[in-house]
Amino acid sequence: MLTALLIMTGIAIVLGAALGYASIRFKVEGDPLVEKIDAILPQTQCGQCGYPGCKPYAQAISNGEADINQCPPGGEEGIRKLADLLGREFKPLSEEHGHEKPKSVAFINEQLCIGCTLCIQACPVDAIVGAAKQMHTVVSPLCTGCELCVAPCPVDCIAMVPVGETVETWKWKYPVIELRPAA
Amino acid sequence: MIARLFNFRGGVKPVSHKNESSATPIVKAPLPPRLVIPLRQSIRSTARCLVQPGQRVLKGEHIGEGEGPLGTSVHASTSGTVVEIASFPMAHASGLETPSVVIEPDGEDRWIDHAPLDYRNVSRNAALAYLRNSGIVGMGGAGFPTHVKLGNGSGIDTLVINGAECEPWITCDDRLMRERAAEVLSGATILRELIGARRVLIGIEDNKPEAITAMRAAASGVGDTLEIVPVPTLYPAGGEKQLIRVLTGIEIAQGKLGADFGVQCFNVGTAQAVHRAIHHGEPLLSRIVTLTGNVAHPGNYEVLLGTPVDALLKLAGPKADTDRYIMGGPMMGIDLQSLKVPVVKGTNCVISASPALFPPPPPELPCIRCGACARACPADLQPFELYWFSRAKNFGKTQEYHLFDCIECGCCAFVCPSRIPLVDYYRFAKSEIWARERDLKASDQARDRFEFRNFRQEREKEEKAAKLAAKAAETRAKLADGTSAGAAEAPPPVSDEDPKKALIAAALARAKQQKAAVTPQNTEDLSPETQAEIDEIEARREKLND
Numbered sequence: 007m008l009t010a011l012l013i014m015t016g017i018a019i020v021l022g023a024a025l026g027y028a029s030i031r032f033k034v035e036g037d038p039l040v041e042k043i044d045a046i047l048p049q050t051q052c053g054q055c056g057y058p059g060c061k062p063y064a065q066a067i068s069n070g071e072a073d074i075n076q077c078p079p080g081g082e083e084g085i086r087k088l089a090d091l092l093g094r095e096f097k098p099l100s101e102e103h104g105h106e107k108p109k110s111v112a113f114i115n116e117q118l119c120i121g122c123t124l125c126i127q128a129c130p131v132d133a134i135v136g137a138a139k140q141m142h143t144v145v146s147p148l149c150t151g152c153e154l155c156v157a158p159c160p161v162d163c164i165a166m167v168p169v170g171e172t173v174e175t176w177k178w179k180y181p182v183i184e185l186r187p188a189a
Numbered sequence: 190m191i192a193r194l195f196n197f198r199g200g201v202k203p204v205s206h207k208n209e210s211s212a213t214p215i216v217k218a219p220l221p222p223r224l225v226i227p228l229r230q231s232i233r234s235t236a237r238c239l240v241q242p243g244q245r246v247l248k249g250e251h252i253g254e255g256e257g258p259l260g261t262s263v264h265a266s267t268s269g270t271v272v273e274i275a276s277f278p279m280a281h282a283s284g285l286e287t288p289s290v291v292i293e294p295d296g297e298d299r300w301i302d303h304a305p306l307d308y309r310n311v312s313r314n315a316a317l318a319y320l321r322n323s324g325i326v327g328m329g330g331a332g333f334p335t336h337v338k339l340g341n342g343s344g345i346d347t348l349v350i351n352g353a354e355c356e357p358w359i360t361c362d363d364r365l366m367r368e369r370a371a372e373v374l375s376g377a378t379i380l381r382e383l384i385g386a387r388r389v390l391i392g393i394e395d396n397k398p399e400a401i402t403a404m405r406a407a408a409s410g411v412g413d414t415l416e417i418v419p420v421p422t423l424y425p426a427g428g429e430k431q432l433i434r435v436l437t438g439i440e441i442a443q444g445k446l447g448a449d450f451g452v453q454c455f456n457v458g459t460a461q462a463v464h465r466a467i468h469h470g471e472p473l474l475s476r477i478v479t480l481t482g483n484v485a486h487p488g489n490y491e492v493l494l495g496t497p498v499d500a501l502l503k504l505a506g507p508k509a510d511t512d513r514y515i516m517g518g519p520m521m522g523i524d525l526q527s528l529k530v531p532v533v534k535g536t537n538c539v540i541s542a543s544p545a546l547f548p549p550p551p552p553e554l555p556c557i558r559c560g561a562c563a564r565a566c567p568a569d570l571q572p573f574e575l576y577w578f579s580r581a582k583n584f585g586k587t588q589e590y591h592l593f594d595c596i597e598c599g600c601c602a603f604v605c606p607s608r609i610p611l612v613d614y615y616r617f618a619k620s621e622i623w624a625r626e627r628d629l630k631a632s633d634q635a636r637d638r639f640e641f642r643n644f645r646q647e648r649e650k651e652e653k654a655a656k657l658a659a660k661a662a663e664t665r666a667k668l669a670d671g672t673s674a675g676a677a678e679a680p681p682p683v684s685d686e687d688p689k690k691a692l693i694a695a696a697l698a699r700a701k702q703q704k705a706a707v708t709p710q711n712t713e714d715l716s717p718e719t720q721a722e723i724d725e726i727e728a729r730r731e732k733l734n735d
Contacts, residue, residue, distance in 0.1 A: 176620070
């Protein structure tokens with residue numbers, strides 16, 4: 007009887023120690039689910055979902071506070087990926103959060119810019135260069151197309167320009183099967 | 190002597206159609222009315238433009254400076270005037286436009302000063318830079334910069350010169366080897382010395398006996414480290430990996446290059462271009478282009494780079510029922526969207542296609558899982574699996590099945606009994622995967638920048654707070670000093686209990702002092718009359734004040 011008790015206690019202590027060690031040694035920093043959701047989101051940082059950036063939205067999805075269909079830049083494909091990851095049903099993009107648009111970048115009309123720096127402060131990814139009373143310009147490869155700089159501009163000199171196709175970004179089309187009526 | 194040849198798996202034997210254009214010698218194409226020289230010769234990099242509209246240029250003059258590690262120079266193909274720098278359609282499947290320099294030839298074809306390079310007496314890097322500045326790229330079609338392929342000059346045992354020319358219809362390399370064998374061999378020798386290879390193997394498909402004879406005759410005195418090897422005619426024997434396999438037996442593993450196994454491969458056209466650059470100082474300005482298919486006079490033409498295809502086609506005379514034009518061969522070439530496309534360094538052939546010669550593809554039928562594509566695939570892939578996954582847009586799986594080892598040779602589509610355009614599916618999948626990778630990179634960058642911005646704002650806030658605190662502390666310290674020092678002089682009455690009041694008093698005193706120090710600047714050197722006038726005014730003011 008006593009031996010059995012001692013053996014069980016011994017095993018419990020050893021396993022407990024092992025588990026305790028493992029929990030310290032292999033500690034996971036942060037919530038891995040948030041990271042996974044964040045990796046799917048397009049990182050536009052536009053705030054159209056109602057959260058101040060993609061990470062907070064990922065956090066909200068993970069906490070169950072937000073739905074998966076609030077990200078217009080991610081589009082239908084993004085929602086599908088989130089649905090896959092979280093094991094939820096796909097649902098169409100929520101109307102109140104916006105519509106899916108072709109990728110655009112901001113363009114500052116340099117003739118009109120008065121150098122107020124309001125757009126620089128609004129840009130979430132520091133993609134606008136310039137200084138007070140100096141002309142501003144958008145570094146287009148860094149622009150995510152979030153449109154956050156458009157509203158603050160007091161002289162309406164910022165326009166969203168759709169990104170054109172170049173030789174580098176051109177894609178082969180999906181082969182289409184031509185249907186012909188029977189002769 | 191190499192003891193025996195090896196086989197690569199798969200391959201097909203399409204009708205070769207070489208005789209149409211291979212019988213006549215190379216003809217020099219006349220100067221076109223306009224040359225359109227794209228600054229972007231291949232998809233890899235765009236050259237920086239060095240000329241302005243209206244500028245006179247000489248033949249061989251630099252008009253574009255290569256940018257980036259894969260950039261090479263672009264030159265004026267003849268002497269004349271730069272008319273404009275505008276966008277023209279590019280020799281690419283997309284038919285998109287690219288900035289090009291348009292030159293109106295003056296007809297004199299006057300060369301810029303040029304001299305051969307004594308490559309043995311300059312450093313290797315200087316020789317490679319010279320090739321880069323001469324605009325030498327691979328002439329087989331892909332246009333990869335030759336100086337990059339020459340690597341660091343070590344680790345290469347065998348240099349393979351590719352004269353296989355396995356695609357049907359094309360005969361430009363055939364005619365080049367027949368007529369300019371000595372130049373090709375001289376170029377091969379230069380390449381061998383620059384790359385440090387022990388032996389040179391020149392592989393030529395055995396359906397070109399005249400080319401083999403001409404090359405052997407030219408190579409008779411070179412020695413036994415250089416060998417002309419006829420290889421069996423089987424498409425795609427001219428693929429780099431396939432030719433290396435046939436000649437050396439080396440199977441290049443997935444994701445590796447020939448150079449990892451001590452073999453490097455160059456096209457015969459590249460070798461000849463290297464010879465012209467080194468021994469004659471001539472940059473790459475022209476190339477041999479096969480004009481064939483549904484034309485009255487098929488043949489090979491030496492064409493200046495930048496010659497628009499429509500001007501070139503007049504030489505061959507396309508017949509009336511020609512409905513489309515293919516740049517490159519029928520297996521791997523691209524349909525030209527526009528005839529304004531110029532001849533570029535990779536243009537080896539322009540085929541005029543008619544419905545009789547190239548009938549429109551019959552309707553695609555469902556895959557019957559016969560496996561014929563897998564037997565034909567020279568890259569040891571399973572094309573049917575790739576097709577299913579590409580079609581279902583399951584791109585992760587296509588990569589698991591090594592989609593990127595596909596050389597797009599078209600053997601699978603050629604043998605497919607259901608006439609499925611398999612290569613179109615692979616190209617679609619590849620470009621989708623590239624696009625996704627680009628998006629992913631962009632979103633990673635955006636995330637990093639966003640996080641850094643948040644960090645920076647946080648830091649700025651802290652710094653501002655710290656600065657304010659420091660300033661307040663400083664003022665307090667100063668004040669303490671000021672009260673002790675000021676008490677001795679004691680002009681302003683100071684109350685020790687209220688430092689704020691003291692501060693105001695000190696500021697007032699300072700202001701008074703400053704006011705006293707400032708004297709009006711326009712009261713010196715006054716004439717007696719003006720002084721009198723001022724005195725009068727002052728007196729009036731006194732009176733009024735009283």
